Amino acid sequence: MKRATDAPPAPPTGARGANAGWRDIVIALFIGLFSFAVYNANLRAMPAADTYAARYLPFSILRHHTVLLDPIVDTVAQGRQAPLERGHHTSAFWITRGQDGHQVSTYPVLLPVVIAPLYVPAVAYLDARGWDPHLFDHVARLMEKLVASLIAAASAGLLYLLLRRRGPPAMACGLSLVYAFGTTTWAISSQALWVHGLAQLLVVAAMLLLTGPRTALRVAVAGLLCGMMAANRPPDAILGAALGLYGLWWAGPLRLLLVATALVPAGLTAAYNLIAVGHIAGGYALLVRPANYNDDFLGGVLGLLFSPTRGLFVFSPFLLVLPCLFAAAWRDKANRALTLAIAAAWVAQVVLYATVDWRQGVSYGPRWLGDMLPMLFWLLAPVVAALSRPGRMVFGIACGAAIAIQAVGAFWYLGTVDVMLVQARGDQRMHGMWQPRNAPFVAELGHPRAAPDLLRTLRGNVDLIEVAEVAGDGSELAGRTDRQIDAAGWALVDSRSPSDISVLVDGRFVAGTAEFFTRPDVVRTLGEPRPAGWRVRFAADWLAPGTHSLAVLVRPDPGAEPRLLRLRPFEVPASTPVDGRDPVLERWARLAAQRLAAHQQAHGYWLTTFTSGTDYDKPQRELNTYLNAVMLDVAGPVGGDPPLATALAKARAYLAGQIEPDGLVRYHGRPDAPTIGVLGCAITPDSDDTALAWRLAPASDRSLLPRAIATLQRFRRPDGLYRTWLAERDHYQCLDPGRDPNPADLVIQMHILMLLAQEDPPAAAALCRALAARASDDGLWVYYAGAPPMAILRLADLERAGCALELPPPRLRSDVPGQEHWVQAARLLGQMHAAPPTPAQQAQASRLLWEIAARDFALVASTPVLLYHNDLSATVRRFYWSEDIGYALWLRLYHASRQGADAAPRCDADAAARTECASR
CATH class of the missing domain: 1.10.10 (Arc Repressor Mutant, subunit A)
Structure with missing residues (x-):
């Protein structure tokens, strides 16, 4: 006799049992075919970068028999640069550098593997016609739209069969059509190879089995x-x-x-x-990066459900009946266990998505919550059945509104407003998501209907890539010549001029044009009289000598997805050396020194900027002694030539003037300074700035130094490490302490050790031993947990001071976007400190110097060096940045790669070294 728990579940309630009849199968097929036709009626695809790998991988699976992107990486990158090394992030974020140097999709590969059999006819067609890049891309785009719409249509048809187990044909058919056209199934799942389409199909298919x-x-x-x-x-x-x-x-x-x-x-x-x-x-x-997380959980929940730009109940308002009338679904005892499982899953997904950036990229509406739509429609069936006649009328109106909203997405959506919304940074980045005017079904109606570009064919070529030297404008450096690149070609979409073209070099946008001219050779050869020729010229001084790639993207119609016209390699010749020096780098070195001198304030200090997060957005300025001390440390070894030598001398005088009668130094300087209350506050003295100031710019009254060291010793912990603040807790000024009100920070210990190595070697040796014992302790990374450049630089300084310290490798990396350049620069300087650079190090340094100096030092301005942050356990978070340290690091790396880190005397070491630097 069977146990009760082994018995099959009770038959589902509704008009039919578990097995569908032929009539239901015919209706399901009709729903699927009708949906497929409507999904393709706009004759356009709505892809995003997330779908590029899924678009092309099925071809590679069948042709190259691999799920790796290596054979098709240039096509998948679409003109952007694929990552060159593991952990390297580029504009082609949909490509990841995997194991053994292989390029792989950032997103799961199940979707392209599952749909690969559908591509057999397309691959056979290309085998017969030839794999011309333009033809391949055209076929890939067609297949993406057809397969995506087929998957979405199949889920709609299967949903009808599922809902027939809960109600009569009319109800099941109506809800299936609402699912097909009143949810993101239409505007997202059916329009491109998002993983959401397959997710919906998997869910409805699984439920069809589990309810039978x-x-x-x-x-x-x-x-x-x-x-x-x-x-x-x-x-x-x-x-x-x-x-x-x-x-x-x-x-x-x-x-x-x-x-x-x-x-x-x-x-x-x-x-x-x-x-x-x-x-x-x-x-x-x-x-995933720290900026991907959301610290406003409640705002995330409300945004996912009710925001005008991503709210589930805004884009599909009929779903509001579920939380309002959930009891109707709960009353179905035969399916109560499944109802409970679905409700729990829905809550769990909303909670999960509320903890991350719920803007969801450039897409139409609540994309993330679309995967579980079949589950919600399963719950919807008994709720709709329980509605009164007025309730059904309201429900019908809500369904009509949802279908109209999705139609706007299918026929009008270009994503122009969403691009701006997802690029917003800072504390107010979500503000635009709540503006009704930014709702895509409102904003997108401000332009004509999107062009039906799916069947458009692209032809064209890149005929010319020429490097030329032209006279510069002399704005900052007189008598210079600039290197420019002249690129030309032609492009036609069908038999007309495209909307515009963009030129990318090494994956970065450099130029574009919407002006086209008649090419007689194109007219003569193809018989196409429309203007097809284009030509652009752009500065190329930022390009290092060697091989580079130039990509041209063509936009067929305004707002349409750009298409790759051609990807061409080209060579940038090396500059003619002058006295063994690269004249371009030499010119940039002079410019960097000039910028540093120009940025210095009249009283001899540089200012620091700070933000509330790791995005360099809306920075505010402050004055602190720390930056100026670090500037002397970083720029000192290369500061022998004016105007930098003069600037460093002024900074040294300013820093020496911050030493107070008790020998201590404060982060914001003297409490009676005119900048207090404007660029800082009267803060408690600290061990870090005290140690830095005495080593780099000692006061003329040397009798104050023993008093300062004695104070440092008074705040030494039993484990041999030194605390940060040189006062007791009840005497703190202008401080927002974290969990430990007076912590010992690892990099601060390094600064103290460097001073003690000069003034008290036994104390320095004791501190070195204490540091070695605690270097891997997370509790010591108070102010530099996400900002490793200073820690990396100090390792070399400590080795010179007789303390060879090893730090955990993960601590010497940064997850903050844009900081990899500065981490690499600091690491290279550390490698070069003991001996002249090797050829490999020089080549690596040269590439990095060119990257940082590109576009008039654009990286320095857009992603400056993240020097440190406050105690992140405090009530307010602050991250501190400096463009000027970026220029100083660049200069150090330039000189170190040219002649070895120790070829120039350390101008900050002592008075004799400073005199020697000044005489050079």
Whole structure:
């Protein structure tokens, strides 16, 4: 006799049982075909960079038999530069550098693997016609739209069969059509190869099995589908787990089979992630940054559900009946367990997404919450059945509004407003998401209907890439010549001029034009009289000598997705050396020194900027002694020539003047300075600035130094490390302490050790031993946890002081966007400190110098050096940046790579060294 727990579940309620009749199958097919036709009626695709790999990978799987992007990386990159090394982030964020140097998709590869069989005819066609890049791209775009719309249409048809288990044909058909056209299934899933389309198909297929009779085959397939949900999109592991838990009860004695088949896609995905990507969580894990998280949880929940730009209940207002009338779904006892699982999954996904940046990139509406739409429609069926006649009228009006909203997306959406919204940074970055005028179904109606560009064909070429020297404008450096690149070619979309073209060099936009002229050769050869020729010229002084790539992207129509016309390599010749020096780098070195001198304030100090987060957005300025001391340290060794020598002398005088009668120094300077209250506050003296000032700019009254060192010793901890603040807690001024009101920071210990190495070697040796014992302690990384350049530089300084310290490698990396250049510069300087640079180091330094100096030192201005931050456990967070340290680091690296780090005397070491520097 069977146990009760092993019995199959009760038959589903509704007009029909578990098995669909022929009539239902015909209706489901009709819904699918009708949806497929409507999805393609706009004759355009709405892709995003997230879908590029899925667009091209099926071709590579069939042709090259690999899921790696290596054979097609240039096509997938679409003119951007793929990452050159592991951990290197570029504008082609959808590509990740995986294990053994392979290029892999940042996003899961299950979708292209599943749909690859559908591409067999397309691959056969290209084999017969030839794999011309333009033809390949045209076929790939067509296949992307057709396959995406086929997947979405299939989910709509299957949803009808699922809903027939809860109600009559009219209700099931109506809700299926609302799902097809009143949700993001239309404007997102059907328009490009987003993973959301496959997610919806997996969910509805799994539910169709889980609500039907139990057989071994059904159990095996249901488990497989649940596992595929997590493999297709990691956040959907929540959905797979919810349906899987219900499935454990439904499967009864076959539950182990369900678990086993669910583990197959999960295991294969984990193996791929480890072998190809190098991280068990895949490319997602390598892409996530601190800025991707949201610290306003409640705002995230409300934004996901009610914001005019991403709110689920705004874009599909009919879904509001679910939370309002959830009791109607709960009353269905036969399906209560499944109802509970779905409700729990929905809450869990909303909670998850509320903790991250809920803007969801450039896409139409609530993209993230679209995966579980079939589950919500399963709950919707009994709720709609329970509505009164007026309630059904209101529900119908809401459905009509949702369909109209999705139609705007399908026929008008270009994403122009969304681009600005997702690029917003700072504390107010979400403000625009709540403005009704930014709702895409409102904003997008301000322009004509999007052009039907799906069938447009692109022709053209890049005929000329020429490097030329032209006379400069002499704005900052007189008598210079500038290197420019002249690029020319032609482009036609169908038989007319395109909207515009963009030129990218090494993945960076450099020029563009919307002006086209008649090319007689094109007219003569192709018989096309429309203007097709284009020509652009742009500055190229920022390009290092060697091989580079130039890509031309063509936009067929205003607002349409750009298409890759050609990707061409070209050579930039080396500048003619003058006395063994690169004249371009030499010119930039003079410019960097001039900028440093120009940025210095009249009283001899440089200012620091700070922000509230790791995005360099809306920086504010302050004065502190720390930056000026570090400037003497970093720029001192190369500061022998005017105007930098004069600027450093003024900074040294300013810093010496900050030493107070008790020998101590404050972060914002003397409390009676005129800048207090404007650029800083009267703050408690600290060990860091005291040690830096005495080593780099000692006061004329040397009798104050022993008093300062004695105060430092008074705040020495039992473990041999020195605290930050040189006062007791009840005497703190202008401080916002963290968990430890007076911490010992690792880099501050380095600064103290460098002073003690000069003044008290035994104390320095003791501090070195204490540091070595605690270097891996997270509690010591108070002010430099996300800002490693200073720690890297100090390692070389400590070695010169007789303390060879090793730090954990993860601490010497930064997750802050744009900081990899400064980390690399500091690391190279550290490697060069003991001996002249090797040829490999010189080549690496040269590349880095060119990258930083590109576009008039654009990196220095856009992503300055992140020097340090406050105690992040305090109530207010601040991150401190400096463009001027960026210029100083560049100068140090330039001189070190040219002649070795110690070829020039250290101008900050002592008075004799400063005299020697001044005489050079």
